[in-house]
Amino acid sequence: MQEHYLELYADHLGDTIIYKLDPRVKLICAITAIIAVLFTPHWQIAMLFLASTLIAVAIYKIPLRLFMRRMLYPTYIIAVISAIQPFTYGATLIYKTPLFSLPIYLEGLHFSFLIFTRCMAAIAVLNLLVITTPVMDIMRALAWFRVPSVLLDTALLMFRYIFVLSDEAERIHRAQEARCGYSQKLSYLRRLRNFGTLFGVLLVRSYERAVKVGNAMISRGYKGERLFVLKEADIPLRHVLYGVVIFTAIILLILIEWILL
Amino acid sequence: MKAIETINLSFTYPDGTKALENVNLTIEKGEKVAILGPNGAGKSTLIYHFNGLLMPTSGKVKVLGREVSKENIDFIRQKVGLVFQNPDDQVFAPTVFQDVAFGPINLGLPEDEVKRRVKWALEVMELNEVEDKPPHRLSHGQKKRVAIAGVLAMHPEIIALDEPTANLDPKAVSKILELLLKLNKELNVTLIIATHDVDFVPLCSDKVCILNRGELILEGSPGEVFSNTEKLRRMDLRLPRIGHLFEILKVRDNLPIENPLPLTIGEARREIHRLIKHKASIK
Numbered sequence: 001m002q003e004h005y006l007e008l009y010a011d012h013l014g015d016t017i018i019y020k021l022d023p024r025v026k027l028i029c030a031i032t033a034i035i036a037v038l039f040t041p042h043w044q045i046a047m048l049f050l051a052s053t054l055i056a057v058a059i060y061k062i063p064l065r066l067f068m069r070r071m072l073y074p075t076y077i078i079a080v081i082s083a084i085q086p087f088t089y090g091a092t093l094i095y096k097t098p099l100f101s102l103p104i105y106l107e108g109l110h111f112s113f114l115i116f117t118r119c120m121a122a123i124a125v126l127n128l129l130v131i132t133t134p135v136m137d138i139m140r141a142l143a144w145f146r147v148p149s150v151l152l153d154t155a156l157l158m159f160r161y162i163f164v165l166s167d168e169a170e171r172i173h174r175a176q177e178a179r180c181g182y183s184q185k186l187s188y189l190r191r192l193r194n195f196g197t198l199f200g201v202l203l204v205r206s207y208e209r210a211v212k213v214g215n216a217m218i219s220r221g222y223k224g225e226r227l228f229v230l231k232e233a234d235i236p237l238r239h240v241l242y243g244v245v246i247f248t249a250i251i252l253l254i255l256i257e258w259i260l261l
Numbered sequence: 262m263k264a265i266e267t268i269n270l271s272f273t274y275p276d277g278t279k280a281l282e283n284v285n286l287t288i289e290k291g292e293k294v295a296i297l298g299p300n301g302a303g304k305s306t307l308i309y310h311f312n313g314l315l316m317p318t319s320g321k322v323k324v325l326g327r328e329v330s331k332e333n334i335d336f337i338r339q340k341v342g343l344v345f346q347n348p349d350d351q352v353f354a355p356t357v358f359q360d361v362a363f364g365p366i367n368l369g370l371p372e373d374e375v376k377r378r379v380k381w382a383l384e385v386m387e388l389n390e391v392e393d394k395p396p397h398r399l400s401h402g403q404k405k406r407v408a409i410a411g412v413l414a415m416h417p418e419i420i421a422l423d424e425p426t427a428n429l430d431p432k433a434v435s436k437i438l439e440l441l442l443k444l445n446k447e448l449n450v451t452l453i454i455a456t457h458d459v460d461f462v463p464l465c466s467d468k469v470c471i472l473n474r475g476e477l478i479l480e481g482s483p484g485e486v487f488s489n490t491e492k493l494r495r496m497d498l499r500l501p502r503i504g505h506l507f508e509i510l511k512v513r514d515n516l517p518i519e520n521p522l523p524l525t526i527g528e529a530r531r532e533i534h535r536l537i538k539h540k541a542s543i544k
Binding site: 135139156159160164213217218219221222228 | 412
């Protein structure tokens with residue numbers, strides 16, 4: 001079967017420790033790192049996290065293409081948000097654009113760079129976690145940390161049906177294309193409208209499918225309790241140790257940042 | 262013993278569409294019954310009643326002698342497994358194992374019993390190798406088998422399947438057929454197969470019910486039902502290809518084909534052998 005671009009499963013699990021590390025340890029370390037990075041006032045610290053992630057990618061031979069491709073979409077959003085910042089915030093005017101005479105502020109520029117590096121670092125850490133951990137392992141780890149089962153059930157259902165939905169969208173798109181729905185002869189607005197129809201149809205079909213899935217569940221005796229039972233074995237002591245080391249390293253880094261910078 | 266009995270069953274959808282009208286049907290335990298009809302005949306509506314997903318507007322449905330009602334719905338759903346047409350509508354869990362475990366967990370079974378049943382159901386459906394895979398990695402035929410394993414793990418006495426051959430390639434169809442026949446023969450599971458795949462019907466069933474516009478038109482063995490050629494064609498159905506061929510040989514070429522018309526390759530082979538011997542004896 002064709003490799004799906006949405007594929008989240010870390011299927012080709014390597015032998016290295018980054019794959020084998022207990023998912024709970026990975027989860028705690030990743031969340032600590034993300035929180036640290038999102039609250040740091042220094043872009044250098046964020047860059048440090050980003051660089052460490054990339055080094056991990058290199059050392060543990062994680063497919064770089066896959067890693068970068070997954071960084072791409074969030075980068076678009078972050079880029080847009082960061083790009084607005086220099087115009088909206090600050091006091092020191094450094095430049096006025098010739099067109100529309102928009103002001104650019106120094107503080108805004110700094111802030112923009114900070115947000116960009118922070119978000120990129122956070123996403124890189126999350127990306128590393130997801131690439132090296134199968135979804136089921138992450139879910140089991142979350143369940144172990146007492147994340148409400150409603151959230152996990154919903155996430156797992158989403159994970160299951162996002163593939164079905166994306167196939168459905170592709171089929172509808174192909175059907176539209178086959179009848180010139182996106183022909184260059186059509187006006188941009190017309191094409192946009194066809195694209196809108198695609199989403200409308202998708203929405204209606206999702207609803208219909210939800211009803212069908214619900215019926216199928218009821219017919220197997222479902223009465224509304226939690227869907228998936230996620231259980232986890234004990235964490236190997238060695239892994240706890242690794243976890244403590246990484247966790248302490250991150251905390252130390254934050255403390256040094258507070259004291260020195 | 263009667264597996265399923267409907268008495269004057271009628272069903273009207275909330276929008277006013279009359280889907281079933283006065284259906285009186287009896288299915289004995291251990292039978293393989295095909296419910297054949299054109300699109301929109303009410304096949305799915307009918308089998309949804311067997312599992313209590315739909316409740317009759319009027320009339321009764323009895324499963325293993327008990328009338329389907331809100332009070333005994335758990336019993337009914339354990340006894341009657343429903344396999345939906347599109348496995349993506351049914352197989353919802355992130356892994357095959359979890360999906361098959363869903364039913365047994367809902368029955369409130371202890372953990373090791375759930376595990377035992379899942380392993381068993383996967384083994385019967387020949388799916389052990391894909392146990393930990395996510396459903397989107399499976400072929401359509403495999404997903405269909407997962408859907409069947411998911412109801413099988415609840416140990417039903419009756420399994421009703423909606424269009425089990427839809428969208429399957431020939432190999433997957435023969436696999437499903439082989440497994441269904443195994444379920445019926447070895448585990449004595451009553452099979453109810455709603456389909457419009459005419460060629461599949463003589464292979465998978467020993468009784469055929471023809472449904473058209475919500476009414477039960479014909480009922481009997483495949484041989485009996487498919488001898489009503491005119492009636493079938495009026496309902497946008499046809500004979501199985503092999504039956505059609507022998508009908509032409511009989512009517513146009515005046516070959517002495519014996520009633521009822523052969524409908525499967527096996528029956529056709531026997532009939533041809535008989536014809537050859539018959540000719541030799543005349544000479």
